[in-house]
Amino acid sequence: MYLKQIKAYLNTIFNSTTSTEEKLQAICNYLKTEVPYYDWVGFYFKNGDKKELKLAQYAGEETEHVIIPFGKGICGQVAVSNKNFVVQDVSKQDNYISCGWKVKSEIVVPIFINGKNVGQIDIDSHTANPFTKQDEELLEYVCQKVAAIL
Incomplete structure (x- = not known):
């Protein structure tokens, strides 16, 4: 992955x-266009004072998972743990909410403002085992920049 070019282009979006x-x-x-194994890219944010996430912007197939309770699925677990969650094979996850039979793996990285988890970026892939440390680094960068514009 050519991290420098991706970050440079993302900065033009942020600016x-x-x-x-x-x-x-x-x-x-x-991100969906540029990274070949990013098949669905979306943002979820805390839904007011409720213990749930609400889908915001996304690119990819429509999803019925517009509201996700804290603790449910990968996104809901990240809302509680405040940690990145990389799932290289969703079939091996007990607490997984399926977004479709094509999804093989998922990575979710939280967005923090003043130390509070306010949302996350969620990536689904139709490829098993695609995510690397570079993906985590890129998505952490995106989340830091997103926090600055919220």
Whole structure:
């Protein structure tokens, strides 16, 4: 993965004068297009004071998982653990919410503002075992930049 070029392009999105929602959508679109094994890219954010996540911008197939309770599935577990969660093979996860038979792996990285977990970026892949430390580094970078514009 060519991290420098991806980060450089992402910075043009972050520095653009578009709305936060448009920036988030552009990030989803770009990552889904640019990284061949990113088949679904989306943001979930804490839904007000409720203990649930609400889907925001995304790129990929539609999902019925618009609301995810804390603790449920990979996203819900990250909302509770406050840690990155890399699942190289979703079939080996007990607490997994299936987004479709094509999904083989998932990576979720939380977004923090002032130490509070406010949301996350979620990537599904139709490839088993694709994610590396570089993916985590890239998505942590994205989450730090997103936190700065929220």
